[in-house]
Amino acid sequence: LQVDLSNLLLKCAHCKLCYAGREIFLPICPSAQKYGFEAFRSSGRSALVKSLLEGRLEFSPKLAEIFYAYTGCGACAEQCPLGYDAVTVCEAIRAEIVKRGFGPLPRQKVFVESIIKNHNPYREPHEKRTSWIPKTLNVKKKAEILYFVGCTSSYRTKNIAEATVNVLERLKIDFCISPEEWCCGSPAIRVGVLDIVDELLRHNLKLIKEAGVKKVIFSCAGCYRTFKKDYPRFFKELDFEILHVSEFLSQLIEKEKIKMKEYNKTITYHDPCHLGRHCDIYDPPREILNSIPKVRLLEMPRNRENSWCCGAGGGVKSGLPQFALETGIERVKEAEETGAEILVSTCPFCYRNLVDACKSYEPKITVADLMEILSKVLQ
Amino acid sequence: VVKERDRILNDLENVVGSENVSDDPVIRFAYRDFSSVWPKAVPDYVVRPGSVEEIQVIMRIANREKIPVIPFSAGVSIGGTIAKEGGILLDLRRMNRIIEINRESMYCIVEPGVTYGQLYAELDKKYGDVKLSIPDSSPMCSVLANHTQVGLGEVHSKFEDNPTGVLGIEVVLPTGEVVATGSAAWPGSKWNCRYVLGPDLTGIFLRSMGYFGVITKASIKLYPKPEVSQIYGVGYEDIKFAIKPVRELLQKEIADRIVVRNWGLNLLYKHATVEVPPEIGKGPLPEELLEKWKKETGSPEIQLHITLEGNKEVVDVKERLMKKVISKYNGNAQYLELSETVKRISLEASMGKPSADVVRSILGPRGGYDIAILYTWYDIWPELYNDCKEILRIHGYPPLLSAKTLQHGRASTFRFIFCHFDADNEEECRKIQKVKSELTKLAMEKYKVPSMGLPREVMQQCRNYELLKKIKTALDPNLIMHPSSPLGGE
Numbered sequence: 001l002q003v004d005l006s007n008l009l010l011k012c013a014h015c016k017l018c019y020a021g022r023e024i025f026l027p028i029c030p031s032a033q034k035y036g037f038e039a040f041r042s043s044g045r046s047a048l049v050k051s052l053l054e055g056r057l058e059f060s061p062k063l064a065e066i067f068y069a070y071t072g073c074g075a076c077a078e079q080c081p082l083g084y085d086a087v088t089v090c091e092a093i094r095a096e097i098v099k100r101g102f103g104p105l106p107r108q109k110v111f112v113e114s115i116i117k118n119h120n121p122y123r124e125p126h127e128k129r130t131s132w133i134p135k136t137l138n139v140k141k142k143a144e145i146l147y148f149v150g151c152t153s154s155y156r157t158k159n160i161a162e163a164t165v166n167v168l169e170r171l172k173i174d175f176c177i178s179p180e181e182w183c184c185g186s187p188a189i190r191v192g193v194l195d196i197v198d199e200l201l202r203h204n205l206k207l208i209k210e211a212g213v214k215k216v217i218f219s220c221a222g223c224y225r226t227f228k229k230d231y232p233r234f235f236k237e238l239d240f241e242i243l244h245v246s247e248f249l250s251q252l253i254e255k256e257k258i259k260m261k262e263y264n265k266t267i268t269y270h271d272p273c274h275l276g277r278h279c280d281i282y283d284p285p286r287e288i289l290n291s292i293p294k295v296r297l298l299e300m301p302r303n304r305e306n307s308w309c310c311g312a313g314g315g316v317k318s319g320l321p322q323f324a325l326e327t328g329i330e331r332v333k334e335a336e337e338t339g340a341e342i343l344v345s346t347c348p349f350c351y352r353n354l355v356d357a358c359k360s361y362e363p364k365i366t367v368a369d370l371m372e373i374l375s376k377v378l379q
Numbered sequence: 380v381v382k383e384r385d386r387i388l389n390d391l392e393n394v395v396g397s398e399n400v401s402d403d404p405v406i407r408f409a410y411r412d413f414s415s416v417w418p419k420a421v422p423d424y425v426v427r428p429g430s431v432e433e434i435q436v437i438m439r440i441a442n443r444e445k446i447p448v449i450p451f452s453a454g455v456s457i458g459g460t461i462a463k464e465g466g467i468l469l470d471l472r473r474m475n476r477i478i479e480i481n482r483e484s485m486y487c488i489v490e491p492g493v494t495y496g497q498l499y500a501e502l503d504k505k506y507g508d509v510k511l512s513i514p515d516s517s518p519m520c521s522v523l524a525n526h527t528q529v530g531l532g533e534v535h536s537k538f539e540d541n542p543t544g545v546l547g548i549e550v551v552l553p554t555g556e557v558v559a560t561g562s563a564a565w566p567g568s569k570w571n572c573r574y575v576l577g578p579d580l581t582g583i584f585l586r587s588m589g590y591f592g593v594i595t596k597a598s599i600k601l602y603p604k605p606e607v608s609q610i611y612g613v614g615y616e617d618i619k620f621a622i623k624p625v626r627e628l629l630q631k632e633i634a635d636r637i638v639v640r641n642w643g644l645n646l647l648y649k650h651a652t653v654e655v656p657p658e659i660g661k662g663p664l665p666e667e668l669l670e671k672w673k674k675e676t677g678s679p680e681i682q683l684h685i686t687l688e689g690n691k692e693v694v695d696v697k698e699r700l701m702k703k704v705i706s707k708y709n710g711n712a713q714y715l716e717l718s719e720t721v722k723r724i725s726l727e728a729s730m731g732k733p734s735a736d737v738v739r740s741i742l743g744p745r746g747g748y749d750i751a752i753l754y755t756w757y758d759i760w761p762e763l764y765n766d767c768k769e770i771l772r773i774h775g776y777p778p779l780l781s782a783k784t785l786q787h788g789r790a791s792t793f794r795f796i797f798c799h800f801d802a803d804n805e806e807e808c809r810k811i812q813k814v815k816s817e818l819t820k821l822a823m824e825k826y827k828v829p830s831m832g833l834p835r836e837v838m839q840q841c842r843n844y845e846l847l848k849k850i851k852t853a854l855d856p857n858l859i860m861h862p863s864s865p866l867g868g869e
Contacts, residue, residue: 011745011746011747011801011802011803012412012746013414013738013742013746013747013748013802014412014413014414014454014455014746015414015455015517015519015738015742016453016454016455016517016519016520017517017518017519017735017738019519020494020496020497020518020519022735024500025494025496025497025499025500025518025733026500036399036427036470036472036473037401037406037409037425037427037470038406038409038410038425038454038470039405039406039408039409041409043412043454044409044410045409046412047408047409047410047411047412048405048408048409050412050803051408051411054803056408056411057404057405057408060404060405062403062404062405062406063405066405066406079735081735081738081739081742082742082746
């Protein structure tokens with residue numbers, strides 16, 4: 001997982017295009033907006049990396065603070081005319097920060113320890129991972145399709161896991177869930193704790209292999225991103241297909257002409273960074289929403305590649321909760337201004353942070369996961 | 380020394396709050412890098428003021444302590460914000476309010492942190508029929524900095540450069556007083572007239588590169604948007620054939636914008652969305668490679684990009700008149716099929732929309748970007764162009780010329796672009812600096828053509844230098860503002 005920075009560190013030309021959305025010119029960098037100094041912007045961080053590599057600057061707690069104050073949303077990288085991969089560079093620097101004992105942040109250490117002990121970052125017993133599964137549901141342990149639930153939906157946003165299973169059941173999809181699923185490794189990779197990752201990945205790949213799975217589907221954008229982008233960095237050949245549930249279902253809806261009830265609501269869709277910018281999945285969730293009769297889909301000014309991050313990613317929700325909350329509030333307000341009744345996302349981690357944002361000021365909009373909407377409208 | 384530093388830091392924190400000031404090396408080193416060849420430097424403190432009042436107090440502290448002050452608006456500058464002597468870097472991006480858009484009187488008032496992108500979005504939302512003169516720069520460039528300092532906006536052929544579009548400013552002087560110029564000098568007045576209430580004091584601060592004070596607000600002209608904008612490419616094998624048609628098209632007010640490019644710049648735009656030849660910027664380039672590239676681009680030596688604006692009827696008439704002028708002077712002119720990128724950039728410029736394509740076209744994967752700018756006139760174009768090309772050839776740099784024409788053909792800029800170099804590589808930067816100085820020296824000594832970004836020893840030969848020095852001393856007795864500039868500290 002070591003990264004050769006010399007290949008990634010393209011020379012930033014300080015055009016500052018990384019702060020604003022293409023064509024819309026609205027701010028897209030939560031870190032720049034919150035902290036302001038150049039060091040908290042992609043162009044400034046690239047200058048710091050150069051100074052580190054060239055020996056002008058040393059690793060320090062302040063450097064760690066700056067590199068952890070980044071949600072890894074990739075909004076900057078999306079805009080860069082030189083293709084500067086800020087996310088990968090930042091994660092590589094975080095790994096170096098950890099090696100030198102300046103990271104991760106104290107609250108992030110707690111979840112790292114929990115991953116080691118419980119195989120999830122939420123300090124919950126591993127045995128309770130599938131306790132959300134309704135007793136009436138007979139979930140298979142072997143099938144060609146595995147629903148990888150992820151830690152967040154297993155322990156915190158169980159409603160999303162329940163809705164996903166409900167949708168799959170009603171569509172008569174032959175799928176399995178593994179009670180032996182472990183954390184996908186994303187939280188550890190994002191904060192630079194790489195020495196625990198190998199075991200997590202090997203375990204998950206082993207259980208996928210043993211279940212004879214051909215296709216793994218995810219309702220969590222973070223887990224999906226990790227399987228899609230990070231697992232191949234360890235294990236070049238993965239012999240199963242990786243799909244986000246929105247990809248899987250949009251194909252199915254189109255092919256099978258699935259019937260849905262009317263849902264007379266205005267909805268706006270939040271692109272999770274791990275699904276959109278990181279994996280280029282923008283259309284499937286919109287296609288599903290547009291296929292529901294009577295749904296009116298309204299776009300926020302910052303959408304798709306230009307989306308404003310929910311604020312939770314990159315270890316920020318645990319490490320810098322206030323930053324995460326403020327970023328989430330800004331997103332909910334933007335959603336509210338569209339006049340939509342429901343803010344829909346496709347990631348339990350975005351969902352959690354957006355719900356937390358709503359708790360802080362009671363907006364006139366509710367948050368839902370796409371699977372929750374779908375489970376309501378499937379006939 | 381540490382106590383001294385802590386005391387100053389404490390004073391600055393009392394002004395802007397601890398979250399807006401830092402002397403931590405990590406915060407400071409982030410301001411070190413920029414894309415041009417100038418030596419990189421790190422400030423002692425970074426301060427983010429949020430108001431004019433805060434800047435006033437900071438200036439008083441800086442004066443008391445005799446600390447240099449360097450204003451930083453958006454950080455897109457190619458050499459204006461170098462903290463060569465350390466000091467306080469004023470990051471002005473918190474001050475990013477569009478104070479007023481006055482559609483009736485066609486101006487807007489902005490703070491230093493407002494970018495062209497931000498202002499365009501606001502204008503587009505509220506008034507679809509007016510525009511700003513946007514430069515060939517990043518949409519994230521500061522409107523105030525570009526307009527008050529060095530900008531050449533898209534109205535250059537119709538009017539002049541961007542500082543001409545500044546109607547008045549508010550400045551915090553190095554000693555902490557606030558002054559306003561133009562009609563803004565009268566409390567409560569509109570900021571719509573420049574030449575009232577005494578001599579033109581706005582002009583003193585324009586192009587002063589931050590050494591007379593911190594400009595905190597500027598009133599900038601707005602222009603009507605045309606209904607139609609059409610760009611034409613006309614090629615010549617020799618720049619001498621371009622002079623007469625360009626002059627006539629400008630003097631008869633047929634063309635609304637003429638940009639002159641040579642084949643080298645065309646090469647960059649051709650490669651805007653694909654890989655740029657890796658040899659560019661690494662120099663020295665073998666002549667045969669240059670010739671090969673020239674053939675590959677299929678470009679004549681010189682291209683005129685002529686933009687006509689108006690409503691459809693007007694543009695049709697202008698097109699007929701333009702073609703008449705081109706054929707009148709012949710010169711084996713050939714009409715060119717311009718790339719979609721060039722057409723889009725021109726159309727967006729006419730509509731006042733800043734384009735990231737401009738940045739994408741010029742920047743390469745090594746980030747460096749710099750320009751030698753000469754203010755020239757038309758009769759000497761052929762000799763000057765060939766002499767400059769020869770200097771570039773000797774040093775192994777491809778000639779990348781973009782010449783912008785000013786109103787009625789009174790003058791034009793010759794901008795030789797250096798890009799695709801490593802701005803952190805001292806040797807590469809020194810080499811380009813040497814070539815830039817040779818170009819400037821040639822232009823100033825042989826052709827008497829003034830240039831920009833001159834070193835102090837050359838500025839000292841100018842007949843305005845003593846007056847500038849007197850003004851500088853009067854306004855900035857402790858010489859704290861931007862001391863590495865030609866008029867900075869002795």
